[in-house]
Amino acid sequence: MPDSTRPKRPRVIVTRQLMPHVEARMAELFDARLSARDRAFTREELKAAVADCDVFVPTVTDEIDAEVIAAASERLKLIANFGAGVDHIDLAAARAKGIMVSNTPGVFTEDTADMTMALILSVPRRLAEGEKLMRSGKWEGWAPSTMLGHRVGGKLLGIIGMGRIGLSVARRARAFGLSIHYHNRKRLPEAIEEELGASYHASVDTLLRISDVVTIHCPHTSETHEMVSAARIGAMKPTAYLINTARGEIVDEKALIAALQTGRIAGAGLDVYTHEPAVDPALLALDNVVLLPHLGSATIEGREASGEKVIANIRAWCDGHRPPDQVLEGWA
Ligand SMILES: NC(=O)C1=CN([C@@H]2O[C@H](COP(=O)(O)OP(=O)(O)OC[C@H]3O[C@@H](n4cnc5c(N)ncnc54)[C@H](O)[C@@H]3O)[C@@H](O)[C@H]2O)C=CC1
Numbered sequence: 001m002p003d004s005t006r007p008k009r010p011r012v013i014v015t016r017q018l019m020p021h022v023e024a025r026m027a028e029l030f031d032a033r034l035s036a037r038d039r040a041f042t043r044e045e046l047k048a049a050v051a052d053c054d055v056f057v058p059t060v061t062d063e064i065d066a067e068v069i070a071a072a073s074e075r076l077k078l079i080a081n082f083g084a085g086v087d088h089i090d091l092a093a094a095r096a097k098g099i100m101v102s103n104t105p106g107v108f109t110e111d112t113a114d115m116t117m118a119l120i121l122s123v124p125r126r127l128a129e130g131e132k133l134m135r136s137g138k139w140e141g142w143a144p145s146t147m148l149g150h151r152v153g154g155k156l157l158g159i160i161g162m163g164r165i166g167l168s169v170a171r172r173a174r175a176f177g178l179s180i181h182y183h184n185r186k187r188l189p190e191a192i193e194e195e196l197g198a199s200y201h202a203s204v205d206t207l208l209r210i211s212d213v214v215t216i217h218c219p220h221t222s223e224t225h226e227m228v229s230a231a232r233i234g235a236m237k238p239t240a241y242l243i244n245t246a247r248g249e250i251v252d253e254k255a256l257i258a259a260l261q262t263g264r265i266a267g268a269g270l271d272v273y274t275h276e277p278a279v280d281p282a283l284l285a286l287d288n289v290v291l292l293p294h295l296g297s298a299t300i301e302g303r304e305a306s307g308e309k310v311i312a313n314i315r316a317w318c319d320g321h322r323p324p325d326q327v328l329e330g331w332a
Pocket residue numbers: 084085086105106108109112160161162163164165166183184185186217218219220223224245246247271272294295296297298332
């Protein structure tokens with residue numbers, strides 16, 4: 001039964017600046033408090049916001065832990081996250097306080113897969129190094145044996161987490177001649193494995209050991225925290241590359257840096273980091289990494305669709321329904 005007691009024009013606090021038409025629609029539909037300064041809320045601002053709204057709209061830059069949830073008033077009933085990943089929200093604390101959580105899955109799938117494919121191509125072919133050389137003015141012209149990278153076609157791609165983004169990466173990678181191997185919580189239906197020519201590995205250790213390029217697409221949860229551990233990095237091929245557009249915390253970043261410094265693995269392409277927005281200075285000093293500032297979902301189209309999904313989730317909740325993208329504990 002829909003709950004008819006919910007506010008028709010809820011107070012909605014949004015932490016970051018969204019696309020103009022999304023903000024305009026929010027202002028039309030809700031008592032919306034939009035972001036004037038477009039920066040991550042401080043902890044004090046987060047606590048003050050959750051104490052003063054019916055619906056809170058954070059992003060990945062807002063750490064909604066148990067202490068922030070504890071500061072929420074009884075009025076707060078929905079945290080409508082702008083973004084797919086919800087590892088910055090303490091779901092158990094929210095549930096215990098009767099607060100629903102929703103996210104915006106699916107709208108960034110192709111964009112993030114494109115960016116992942118860009119990294120899969122850029123790192124072995126030394127694209128960033130080449131660009132840096134051009135800008136330095138030190139290029140001395142074509143030569144048969146300088147700046148050689150590794151061919152991408154014919155190599156073995158290991159995908160950890162074969163959900164929406166993992167599958168989209170697999171489809172792209174197949175077109176570039178990579179063979180697809182994957183590890184996922186659940187094995188794919190046979191028809192999809194056949195379509196992709198994909199091989200399933202129940203063991204993530206095996207996948208890491210045999211892959212030429214490893215790409216991570218599982219969510220960050222207590223199970224996947226530092227899943228790509230020092231031991232697992234140590235078991236990778238010395239010629240292997242690691243790509244991460246999922247979450248920094250899935251990789252033991254210190255161990256990855258050590259492996260890159262010593263040439264234990266060949267290189268890495270990273271869009272996400274353990275302590276964003278801080279980036280370990282050791283990473284900045286390395287030539288065998290391509291570093292992006294969390295750009296996986298950064299398209300106008302994706303960010304508009306994400307804003308529309310946030311609005312749809314809030315409106316469904318106002319109408320007394322469950323938000324279509326409600327995130328439940330054990331979601332991953
Ligand atoms: N760089 C960026 O801008 C973006 C990053 N992301 C990140 O990508 C992640 C994945 O997004 P989607 O593909 O849409 O999610 P999804 O839910 O469609 O796929 C995740 C897959 O990981 C699997 N998985 C979960 N736990 C696992 C475990 N312990 N071991 C192996 N597999 C496991 C799931 O079964 C599922 O198949 C998000 O959670 C988010 O953190 C998402 C969008 C943009």
